[in-house]
Amino acid sequence: MSSVAREWREIPGRYNLEGSKCGCCGKVYFPKRDFCPKCRRDSIGKVEKHKIDRNGEIFSFSVVHESPACNDFLKPYAVVFVKTKDDVLIAGQLVDADLDKIEIGMPVRAVLRKLDADGASGVIHYGFKFVPDV
Amino acid sequence: MDVGIVSYGAYIPRFRIKPEEIGRIWGVDGKSMGKGLMINQKSVPGCDEDVVTIATEAARNMMARVPDVDPKDIGAVYVGSESHPYAVKPTASIVAEAIEATPDMTAVDMEFACKAGTAGMQACMGLVGAGMAKYGVAIGADTSQGAPGDALEYSASAGGAAYLIGSKNVIAKINKTLSFTTDTPDFWRREGQPYPLHGGRFTGEPAYFKHITSAAKKLLAEVGSKPQDYKYAVFHQPNGKFPTRVAGMLGFTPEQIETGLLTPNIGNTYSGSVPLGLAAVLDKAQAGDRIFVTSYGSGAGSDAFDITVTDAITGYKRENAPTVDKIIANPVYLDYGLYAKHKGKIIMSE
Numbered sequence: 441m442s443s444v445a446r447e448w449r450e451i452p453g454r455y456n457l458e459g460s461k462c463g464c465c466g467k468v469y470f471p472k473r474d475f476c477p478k479c480r481r482d483s484i485g486k487v488e489k490h491k492i493d494r495n496g497e498i499f500s501f502s503v504v505h506e507s508p509a510c511n512d513f514l515k516p517y518a519v520v521f522v523k524t525k526d527d528v529l530i531a532g533q534l535v536d537a538d539l540d541k542i543e544i545g546m547p548v549r550a551v552l553r554k555l556d557a558d559g560a561s562g563v564i565h566y567g568f569k570f571v572p573d574v
Numbered sequence: 575m576d577v578g579i580v581s582y583g584a585y586i587p588r589f590r591i592k593p594e595e596i597g598r599i600w601g602v603d604g605k606s607m608g609k610g611l612m613i614n615q616k617s618v619p620g621c622d623e624d625v626v627t628i629a630t631e632a633a634r635n636m637m638a639r640v641p642d643v644d645p646k647d648i649g650a651v652y653v654g655s656e657s658h659p660y661a662v663k664p665t666a667s668i669v670a671e672a673i674e675a676t677p678d679m680t681a682v683d684m685e686f687a688c689k690a691g692t693a694g695m696q697a698c699m700g701l702v703g704a705g706m707a708k709y710g711v712a713i714g715a716d717t718s719q720g721a722p723g724d725a726l727e728y729s730a731s732a733g734g735a736a737y738l739i740g741s742k743n744v745i746a747k748i749n750k751t752l753s754f755t756t757d758t759p760d761f762w763r764r765e766g767q768p769y770p771l772h773g774g775r776f777t778g779e780p781a782y783f784k785h786i787t788s789a790a791k792k793l794l795a796e797v798g799s800k801p802q803d804y805k806y807a808v809f810h811q812p813n814g815k816f817p818t819r820v821a822g823m824l825g826f827t828p829e830q831i832e833t834g835l836l837t838p839n840i841g842n843t844y845s846g847s848v849p850l851g852l853a854a855v856l857d858k859a860q861a862g863d864r865i866f867v868t869s870y871g872s873g874a875g876s877d878a879f880d881i882t883v884t885d886a887i888t889g890y891k892r893e894n895a896p897t898v899d900k901i902i903a904n905p906v907y908l909d910y911g912l913y914a915k916h917k918g919k920i921i922m923s924e
């Protein structure tokens with residue numbers, strides 16, 4: 441159950457890309473943090489919740505052929521680094537894409553998908569993945 | 575107070591299978607089967623898609639078109655489906671979280687075969703009209719089941735649409751709605767069973783046609799309107815044949831139902847069927863257009879709506895989310911093996 445509770449706390453990040461923004465320098469972070477490594481002590485108490493833009497473009501990608509069991513049904517698939525419109529890099533899975541047509545700079549969008557499930561009777565884990573934004 | 579549609583959004587997975595491919599597996603002439611049903615292909619969910627993800631995408635498309643609406647003003651989220659991923663644990667609370675409407679709101683999952691989405695619209699109209707909520711969200715979405723080899727396997731598909739119901743900046747006013755309901759066992763699925771059963775021919779006359787024509791005629795009589803008063807009509811579409819026939823029985827023309835008739839290209843999206851058909855109409859509708867809508871859910875009941883598109887449609891940001899036409903463009907076709915994998919029909923080791 442402890443993993444269920446931990447995941448539950450991460451829901452705002454996993455569903456809605458809730459990250460953080462430093463109140464001093466304006467830098468955006470994902471996943472969220474409560475300390476800005478650039479501004480250090482000055483940022484204490486000034487880092488706010490910030491919803492990351494769901495749209496971005498592919499900064500880097502790699503095609504995965506050997507997957508963890510949760511992705512057996514989706515392989516081969518791509519993992520991507522996406523540069524969002526807030527200029528933050530987010531790693532995630534790219535789905536619904538033609539693998540031979542993926543390019544750096546391709547526009548993508550974060551959607552909610554099933555990530556995994558704890559067997560047939562456990563909880564279903566939902567979170568963001570990226571799809572081509574056509 | 576004018577209560578009606580403030581925004582809408584649709585979503586259909588990109589995968590398709592054709593009836594001839596299904597027929598190939600079961601030794602049936604699938605092509606003529608599809609022709610009889612007026613189904614050229616049906617949508618299939620991705621391996622990581624279910625009613626939660628489909629409803630969420632539709633709801634996010636709905637919210638994208640009204641950037642000035644604060645999701646915290648949503649007082650209710652209702653998700654109608656017969657394929658909720660959990661038997662116990664609501665789809666609606668997950669979707670509400672994903673559009674940031676939580677926590678000061680109510681949420682519940684609804685089920686009434688193919689009409690739970692329109693039932694949710696009626697419930698939202700009640701809440702908004704009574705002043706209990708500023709906005710309500712009603713979603714119809716399904717990843718419907720059809721037993722392998724059964725006639726339903728050629729039609730049961732996946733998709734959904736979401737509606738923001740409110741009383742300010744209404745783009746389509748719901749002039750009146752009413753329902754017609756009886757206990758008719760034409761189609762059912764028992765708890766824990768993977769596939770539904772149906773009454774074959776019994777699903778036609780005493781079920782689909784009786785309920786739709788009864789609700790529709792009652793609405794026309796109460797509103798005092800005629801079929802010719804409407805630019806568009808949307809009827810529940812378990813296949814292409816039934817809505818075409820019921821439209822003719824009621825005096826609507828093929829031109830009136832054409833825009834909202836999606837089944838030939840995507841199959842029967844069950845709870846998503848009428849909501850998606852109406853979304854396709856709203857994609858094209860202009861101020862003053864009148865729309866006649868009647869859903870049907872086995873078991874059995876119909877919800878009928880008389881809708882008028884308002885002047886607010888001109889300032890409405892339809893372009894902020896994809897139209898149904900755009901969503902269904904560029905499909906990926908599956909063979910039956912991949913289809914079986916997508917639908918979880920293959921038994922895996924734990």
Ligand SMILES: [Zn+2]
Nearest residue numbers: 462465476479
């Ligand atoms: Zn900083």
